[in-house]
Amino acid sequence: MRRKALLSVRPFHGQMRERGRGRETDARPRSVTPRLRRTLGLLAPLLVLLGVLAVSVVLLGAKGSQSFIDGAVTASVIIPGAIGLSLLYGIRKFANFAHGELMTLGAFVAYFVNVQLEQSIVLGFLTAPLVLAFVGIALEWSIFSKLEGKGPVAALVASIGVSLILQNLVAALWGTDFKVYDVPLADTIPLPGGHRIAPIKGLLTLALGATFVLSVHFLLTRTTLGKAMRATSDNMELARTTGIRARRVILWTWVLSAALAAVAGILIGFSRDIRPTMGFDLLLLVFAAVILGGIGSAYGAMLGGLVIGLATEMSGPYLDWLDTNAGLVHGIAYKPVVAFLIMVLVLLVRPQGILGGKRPAGGTGAVRWLRSRLVSRGGRSAPAGVDHGL
Amino acid sequence: MRPEEPILRIRGLRKAFGGIRAVDGVDIDVAAKTITGLIGPNGAGKTTLFNMVCGLYAPDDGEIWLGDHRIDGLPPHLIVQEGIVKTWQIPREFRNLPVLDNVILAARAHPGEQLVNLLIRPMSSRRTERRLERAALDILQIVGLAELAEEPAKSLSGGQKKLLELARALMTDPQLILLDEPMAGVNPVLATRLMALIQSLRDAGHTFFLIEHDMEVVMSRCDRIIVMHEGRKIAEGLPAEVRRDPAVLESYLGG
């Protein structure tokens, strides 16, 4: 029983990092972040890419700009997957390693409708998200709701289990040989400047990607549900107090995440073979996009997906050059490495990503931290703004 | 070191988060073998100051000196090596370890904790472990937890956990102990016992610097009081002086 103290209660949120006990206290008030810095942060990667594009065109001509087009297509494949993963990560607070399998399942459902039932692929586009939505709800209801509050690792490991179940279920039901959709995929259409683009693989994918980006934007900004999702992702406790039914929001997030995964899966199926590992193979790129953009932010996922897609494809001609000139055997196979390097860079320098809010508990820029470890004792002034500990 | 010489010297310390200046240019001296209290309304910057002294935050500006060593900006584990230890406001014991191990862990230089020594000098490590075991039991005796030495720390009551925090602090053989709200959540009986213990430790030569909101404790037990408000020091001196200081009264009533 405390004695009464003579003080007025003025809330002040110190930046306390409580690890092990699992508490993440939000530190800085967001309104204080200068907008200019944010906008610059947003634009910086795009400007870098445009710079790389310019250099590529100068050095490699049409090959350089072709890789930009290819990159846009790849981005359209990554973005829906990244949005879904990021939203779920932000609300359920765990990395869903089964997200790749959700994409795979979506692709196979569409395959079932398109090839085995001999319907139009459009019906596939409608059925797959529906089926996946139910799968998502089932997963939440049976597994992940029960793991709430047990920390990010428990759910992550459970999602690994789910990934094993789903991937092998798909393989058991459909077999492991490579499949394709029943759509015209191969021929490419010429574009001005000596470029080429495939109608389905390229144009349709781009169009669908853009459509979904706009739809998600509309959902998040104009609908009540969307606003509720953003609020819950930011701060679930606070959102609850304003009357938002977290249960509902969580379920709808699963629906959205799984449905977007389904779409992403079908788009993958357009540009690559349909097989049980197709989703997992892209998971690294999707994770890179989510981390780059900031966990929990749909717009971050869009930006991250764009950057990762473009960067991965635009590195192609350079890797090719390294192949012929520097002995990097099978150079273009290393395209995913670019995404990995970007991801590691983000984790080192700014783990919360471009649009992520607070510095995550237990994550501090390793570069700054390393610098702080290297300073010697005594007789020097403290470096400004270096964060310690953790 | 003569008793009057300050053991801890803080000069011009600053720390800001975003746009909020939590600590805005603070100069503080803490004399050896005293109990110095740090008070102020919530948001005054006391915890931030403590966290800078013990190394959890790095100051944006300013200096912190322990004796003639400069320690600002050092990581927490090196600051403990220098001789400053902090206890947590809400006790952070290692729940699944026995109480005795919790205390032994606090020892500063245990060769058995260096992997290399385990391989090339195992006997010396074992000898040190024996010695530290005895030292830890002695300390547990002082705080009154000796019978619970083998219990897992999670089985302790709240008050006992506070005592454990103190025991661990003592085990680091510190020059200065920072206590973050030692009376928080403690019943009056234990609070009295705790403060009596701290005072007897001070008499034995330890130095305490504590944050506390319990005015009665602060006024009656501290040798010296420093008052902070909105990141700055607004008053310091003997309890009687501070109590009458109009700036202090205004900060509490007006804040």
Next chain:
Amino acid sequence: MVFEVLPGDIVEIAAFLSMASIFALLTLGLNLQWGHTGLFNAGIAAFFALGAYAAAILMTPPSPPLPGVYPGHLGGYSMPFLVAVGGSALLAAIAGLLIAIPTLRLRADYLAIATLGLSEVLRLYLNNDEPRTGGTYGIYQIPKLFPEYGFTPHQVEVLTAVVAVILLVVVLALLQYVGSSPWARVLKAVREDEDAAEVLGKDTFKVKLQAFVIGCAIMGVAGSLFTVFLAFVEPVTSFRPLTTFTVWAMLILGGSGNHRGAVFGAFLFWSFEWITVRVSLFAGGTARPSFDQIDLMMAVVTIETIILLWFLLWPRWRKRSIGRFLGVSAAILAAENLLLASLLFVRLPPWLLERLALIRLMVVGLLIVLIVMYRPQGVIPERLQTIWRERPV
């Protein structure tokens, strides 16, 4: 049913022991990183692969590339096995160090993603850098153990198993020694509450780094054993993320934080795999299992159950009745053997047989989910450990 052990059976048992020990080593390494320190390593396959390839490169005799047939690989040093073990451990440890320095500060799930990415990038490299790694062909014609003594293939298999088990026991002993030391106590404290440990004067980063690197070194040793066991390495099937997830499943099943649990989980899991592979070979279809084959499975299962039960129950039952221990063991053994004997008469439909491996993986996934939800501490939970103390706990 005559219980006779044929020479071929011994080889099979030896192969079983070898692989189980390799996986046990991997799981022990992971246990040090996760169970003792709280570091989520999702790139186990990478360190395993590095160890395996290092051993392969060190042990093979020179084999120049054959254009159009085989791209060639680094190596030709023809080192003995012990050197290869050292080299594998070293390479894996260095890789672990390089990866850990930037990433150990990250939250557990970020570390998982980063290490998963690492293992995928490494696999990409192993698949593609053909002149140096042999590409998707891998590296072949790796000499087995101690070729200079001229053992028969059967003897070599048994020898490999013996060496594997010895290595496992050695590593286990080392880990037990280190695991009850004050160093391990610091590790436990760091896992519980890193900030509190740091404020108490512990260099938490150094200790985490040490645990991580040692774990990686152990995984490297497992890799060298793997190389010597298979006599070839290839990147396509052995070092996939599935391998990483399998080791995780073993640790979760057996009980993390506990070395015995890690070995238990690995052996249990591996026998599950081994049995289902054999069931899919024998049960149903046109190939009826013979008495000999059933015998073999029963023999392995019996030995294994005894070992596992000893591992699991002995500490608890040592003080109680031996009779009950024997009774329970006998019951479990009887049930297992009956199940296997029934394979002589049961016919599994072909669609099931073909997909047995996939179903097994689905069961593994399900097990992982169930354990995380209902018994996260695994089968053998961690005990309150004493550090070098004479006083009883």
